[in-house]
Amino acid sequence: MKRCQSLVDAGRRQFLTGAGVMTAGAAAATVLPAEARAADPAAALVKYPVNRLANLKDLTANEPFDVAYPDDDAPGVLLKLGTRVAGGAGPDGDIVGFSTVCPHKGYPLAYSTGDKTLNCPGHYSRFDCEKGGQQVWEQATQNLPQYTLRIDDKGDIYAEGVDELLYGRLSNVL
Amino acid sequence: MAYKRQIGRLPIVPANAKVQNVVCHYCIVGCGYKAYSWDARYEGGTAPADNAFGVDLAEQQGADTPAWYAPSMYNLVRQEGRDVHIVIKPDRECTVNSGLGSVRGARIAEMSYSRQRNTQLQRLTDPLVWRYGQLQPTSWEDALDLVARVTSAVIAEQGEDGLFVSAFDHGGAGGGYENTWGTGKLYFGAMKVKNIRIHNRPAYNSEVHGSRDMGVGELNNCYEDAQLADTIVAVGTNPLEAQTNYFLNHWVPNLRGTSLDKKKAEFGDEPVAPGRIVILDPRRTVTVNACEIEAGKDNVLHLALNSGTDLALFNAWFTYAAEKGWVDRDFIGASTKDFDEAVAANKVSLAEAAEITGLSQADIVKAINWIAEPKAGGARRRAMFAYEKGLIWGNDNYRTNQSLVNLALATGNIGRAGGGCVRMGGHQEGYSRPSDAHVGRPAAYVDKLLIEGKGGVHHIWGCDHYKTTLNAMEFKRVYKKRTDMVKDAMNAVPYGDRPAMVAAIMDAIRKGGLFSVDVDIVPTKVGEAAHVMLPAATSGEMNLTSMNGERRMRLTERYMDPPGVAMPDCLIAARIANNMQRVFGEMGKAEVAAKFSGFDWKTEEDAFMDGYHGHEKGGEFVTYDLLRRMGTNGFQEPATSVENGRIVGTKRLFADGKFNKPDGKAVFAATQWRGLEAPGKQAEKDKFPFLINNGRANLVWQSAYLDVENEFVMDRWPYPFIEMNPVDMADLGLRQGDLVEIYNDNGSTQAMAYPTPTAKPKQAFMLFGYPTGVQGNVVSAGVNEFVIPNYKQTWGSIRKIADAPKSVEHLTFKSKEYIF
Numbered sequence: 001m002k003r004c005q006s007l008v009d010a011g012r013r014q015f016l017t018g019a020g021v022m023t024a025g026a027a028a029a030t031v032l033p034a035e036a037r038a039a040d041p042a043a044a045l046v047k048y049p050v051n052r053l054a055n056l057k058d059l060t061a062n063e064p065f066d067v068a069y070p071d072d073d074a075p076g077v078l079l080k081l082g083t084r085v086a087g088g089a090g091p092d093g094d095i096v097g098f099s100t101v102c103p104h105k106g107y108p109l110a111y112s113t114g115d116k117t118l119n120c121p122g123h124y125s126r127f128d129c130e131k132g133g134q135q136v137w138e139q140a141t142q143n144l145p146q147y148t149l150r151i152d153d154k155g156d157i158y159a160e161g162v163d164e165l166l167y168g169r170l171s172n173v174l
Numbered sequence: 175m176a177y178k179r180q181i182g183r184l185p186i187v188p189a190n191a192k193v194q195n196v197v198c199h200y201c202i203v204g205c206g207y208k209a210y211s212w213d214a215r216y217e218g219g220t221a222p223a224d225n226a227f228g229v230d231l232a233e234q235q236g237a238d239t240p241a242w243y244a245p246s247m248y249n250l251v252r253q254e255g256r257d258v259h260i261v262i263k264p265d266r267e268c269t270v271n272s273g274l275g276s277v278r279g280a281r282i283a284e285m286s287y288s289r290q291r292n293t294q295l296q297r298l299t300d301p302l303v304w305r306y307g308q309l310q311p312t313s314w315e316d317a318l319d320l321v322a323r324v325t326s327a328v329i330a331e332q333g334e335d336g337l338f339v340s341a342f343d344h345g346g347a348g349g350g351y352e353n354t355w356g357t358g359k360l361y362f363g364a365m366k367v368k369n370i371r372i373h374n375r376p377a378y379n380s381e382v383h384g385s386r387d388m389g390v391g392e393l394n395n396c397y398e399d400a401q402l403a404d405t406i407v408a409v410g411t412n413p414l415e416a417q418t419n420y421f422l423n424h425w426v427p428n429l430r431g432t433s434l435d436k437k438k439a440e441f442g443d444e445p446v447a448p449g450r451i452v453i454l455d456p457r458r459t460v461t462v463n464a465c466e467i468e469a470g471k472d473n474v475l476h477l478a479l480n481s482g483t484d485l486a487l488f489n490a491w492f493t494y495a496a497e498k499g500w501v502d503r504d505f506i507g508a509s510t511k512d513f514d515e516a517v518a519a520n521k522v523s524l525a526e527a528a529e530i531t532g533l534s535q536a537d538i539v540k541a542i543n544w545i546a547e548p549k550a551g552g553a554r555r556r557a558m559f560a561y562e563k564g565l566i567w568g569n570d571n572y573r574t575n576q577s578l579v580n581l582a583l584a585t586g587n588i589g590r591a592g593g594g595c596v597r598m599g600g601h602q603e604g605y606s607r608p609s610d611a612h613v614g615r616p617a618a619y620v621d622k623l624l625i626e627g628k629g630g631v632h633h634i635w636g637c638d639h640y641k642t643t644l645n646a647m648e649f650k651r652v653y654k655k656r657t658d659m660v661k662d663a664m665n666a667v668p669y670g671d672r673p674a675m676v677a678a679i680m681d682a683i684r685k686g687g688l689f690s691v692d693v694d695i696v697p698t699k700v701g702e703a704a705h706v707m708l709p710a711a712t713s714g715e716m717n718l719t720s721m722n723g724e725r726r727m728r729l730t731e732r733y734m735d736p737p738g739v740a741m742p743d744c745l746i747a748a749r750i751a752n753n754m755q756r757v758f759g760e761m762g763k764a765e766v767a768a769k770f771s772g773f774d775w776k777t778e779e780d781a782f783m784d785g786y787h788g789h790e791k792g793g794e795f796v797t798y799d800l801l802r803r804m805g806t807n808g809f810q811e812p813a814t815s816v817e818n819g820r821i822v823g824t825k826r827l828f829a830d831g832k833f834n835k836p837d838g839k840a841v842f843a844a845t846q847w848r849g850l851e852a853p854g855k856q857a858e859k860d861k862f863p864f865l866i867n868n869g870r871a872n873l874v875w876q877s878a879y880l881d882v883e884n885e886f887v888m889d890r891w892p893y894p895f896i897e898m899n900p901v902d903m904a905d906l907g908l909r910q911g912d913l914v915e916i917y918n919d920n921g922s923t924q925a926m927a928y929p930t931p932t933a934k935p936k937q938a939f940m941l942f943g944y945p946t947g948v949q950g951n952v953v954s955a956g957v958n959e960f961v962i963p964n965y966k967q968t969w970g971s972i973r974k975i976a977d978a979p980k981s982v983e984h985l986t987f988k989s990k991e992y993i994f
Contacts (some may be wrong), residue, residue: 046182046183073234074234086984106235106239106242107237114993115989117993120992121994124460124463124464124992126990126992128176131175131984131985131986132176133176134176134985134986136986137991137992141245141246141275141280142245142246142886143177143886162182163178163179163180164181164245165182165244168236169231169234169235169242170183170184171182171183171184174232
């Protein structure tokens with residue numbers, strides 16, 4: 001599995017060089033003093049940070065833009081697909097964001113511009129970026145985690161949540 | 175949009191969780207898993223001391239980590255009457271899968287019965303009987319009494335031939351040594367039932383008679399041989415989808431060249447190189463794609479031969495190897511007989527083979543060079559031959575199987591490292607039964623007899639003919655009619671009047687009706703016809719033993735309670751026997767009643783000790799206690815001893831050159847080509863334009879009976895796909911996702927068009943055995959001389975039914991092939 005490990009490393013390097021990453025995790029922290037409550041009730045849902053990932057002008061049609069969400073250890077990608085898709089954000093309804101860690105065994109996915117899929121070199125899983133990350137052919141037991149995106153008046157693209165569990169963590173927000 | 179679970183967090187397995195051995199119960203490979211369970215009221219923590227993995231779970235874990243599980247590996251279930259969290263995740267210590275989880279096995283937890291999380295609520299919880307016009311719950315006592323009374327009455331009137339049986343013969347879910355013994359002791363011990371068939375075919379027969387008759391048992395190598403072979407020959411098998419982790423964990427390292435150190439250690443000075451592979455399949459599969467990625471196209475030879483012509487190719491290779499002298503003369507002399515006769519009988523020239531198969535002579539020669547040409551220095555080339563349904567359910571099963579074994583024997587590749595001539599398998603195996611010799615050969619064609627109106631009562635164990643038999647449309651039509659006759663008769667009598675009820679049922683049977691008893695874990699399609707349904711437990715709800723494709727035997731421990739009052743099949747069989755003994759006693763047939771003794775088992779372990787431990791080769795060395803200790807690696811059958819508290823097994827069969835014949839010599843077979851052998855196949859081919867090839871898909875392989883209640887799966891495959899060449903689709907006015915009808919003189923069915931540029935024109939490939947479109951509807955009743963079905967060679971026409979329905983609109987129809 002030496003080859004796969006080097007791919008993982010390659011994937012990490014690629015993600016670390018990605019631009020436009022900005023975290024706002026602190027914004028989610030509570031301000032109540034701990035002693036004010038006997039037992040802090042645990043939240044039923046993960047509290048996702050609202051992170052700016054990029055601006056519309058950073059994106060070029062069908063060119064992957066490396067990001068990370070909800071933190072630096074969770075590589076992902078923003079895509080301006082060039083055609084409107086269900087769940088797409090932005091003025092053209094064609095912007096989507098996905099985790100790029102394969103939910104099967106954690107290998108880094110590579111984008112195929114030819115058919116707009118993310119492909120896993122470990123065990124050949126494929127995910128369709130135009131279909132909400134649906135697995136085309138599969139080893140993973142879930143479709144690809146997709147970001148909930150919001151775009152403000154300035155064209156800044158924010159991620160506000162993820163719709164599946166990310167590989168390698170038992171809470172999407174660590 | 176694609177289905178998403180919206181799960182962002184899972185409970186953490188605490189350090190004190192109970193850990194049990196699990197072997198995936200879906201496919202033959204039998205990957206090792208571990209079940210972690212703990213009380214529902216708490217969970218572990220992220221600190222290393224607070225979780226079962228001893229790592230900081232507040233950090234991102236890397237690729238291949240054992241410290242992560244997907245939502246599909248988690249559930250809340252009942253265990254000894256308490257609610258517990260359960261996580262069932264792949265076991266890195268298991269040599270079969272080394273921590274890999276398939277898309278099926280990694281859903282074991284999610285596919286468990288959970289009232290807490292509403293999963294698999296389709297499971298049968300109580301015995302059901304036909305009462306007041308529908309199936310209604312009742313007690314075991316009541317249901318078993320009805321079954322015993324009707325079955326005994328039919329036997330008293332028609333003899334044991336009036337009792338028809340359909341029963342699993344395998345391991346894993348819906349089988350296992352405990353349950354094959356339970357049913358086997360009932361039907362072959364207490365009775366001598368002749369009209370019996372196996373879960374996936376219409377008679378009680380081996381799918382590999384051909385190999386066995388030559389003295390060569392079909393599971394004769396070990397998975398490591400796929401790492402050691404110079405060349406793998408894959409015949410009618412698609413292992414990336416149907417034996418996934420065997421392929422990923424043992425074939426791929428050879429193709430990548432990462433098993434070279436293992437080869438050097440095993441073979442010393444013998445020249446070794448990364449593995450090459452020859453793949454016989456009319457269709458380009460994802461297996462071909464993966465092999466090309468790993469080995470490079472130069473080391474992969476995909477022979478897309480004409481459907482059903484494998485035999486001619488094998489004979490040509492055999493002829494060529496014999497002429498070149500690329501055979502193992504010492505082995506042939508010491509361990510076989512009739513080689514020269516076979517060479518004379520099976521002569522096929524390259525030109526003839528090319529004509530029949532549609533392949534080029536150059537490719538035929540290239541393949542045999544890869545298989546048999548001696549290596550530098552004259553060392554014998556090590557070839558492993560692996561085959562499955564493309565051969566088994568293909569044209570002329572018996573001879574084709576034998577012609578492949580001929581080649582493997584001639585090249586000295588059985589019983590040797592890096593060799594083997596093996597079926598790839600479907601389920602795990604788990605066969606332990608009294609002799610079936612009374613069934614005879616050819617065995618009774620049970621489906622045909624049922625269609626002809628024979629039999630009075632039908633016991634079904636874990637089979638669903640409506641989905642997985644041939645000539646299925648006609649079978650369903652007649653079966654429904656015959657069982658409806660009995661239902662109508664039952665509707666006319668008060669349920670509580672047992673003598674009147676039995677009399678009414680018997681009267682309907684005399685008029686051609688059929689009483690149907692279905693033992694299963696879910697309400698199957700054929701269960702729609704049943705008068706009684708008996709709820710069974712599945713793997714993990716009972717202790718269950720099986721062996722995988724390299725004869726590796728393990729125990730899956732009971733990690734949760736069965737739903738409701740469901741019981742292991744072996745105990746259901748025992749309780750049927752107890753009740754039949756009572757009823758025959760009441761009928762004054764003391765001699766018959768006495769035959770139903772020996773069924774006083776209280777647990778599945780009792781059945782195991784009576785069956786496997788007491789009767790199977792090496793069984794005396796095998797107990798639950800020892801198997802528990804041997805974890806997910808178990809041992810390879812047959813067991814030969816126990817040393818230091820561990821069972822000692824057998825890595826390869828026939829390693830001593832002694833085969834399963836009285837004189838120990840394997841026998842070469844005469845296997846002349848005779849065209850499309852099953853009756854009616856050639857005429858069907860001549861009449862209809864499309865080959866309706868058929869087979870399995872990764873997502874639902876051996877799990878579809880539960881997948882129908884799994885959102886993740888049904889979101890992807892609401893209908894069976896039919897892969898079609900885009901030009902053919904255009905000619906028929908089809909767009910992706912359109913529903914089409916496939917039809918011929920046997921029947922009709924439906925599927926969803928999946929454009930596939932690599933599909934050859936007029937060669938479609940349809941998902942087999944799917945509940946929303948049964949491919950078997952269009953498969954003819956034609957079988958080989960031993961009643962082996964011929965599903966693969968089916969021809970039909972295709973026409974559009976409707977535009978893609980709403981449930982299909984969101985689907986992807988992109989190529990299944992990995993792109994790099």
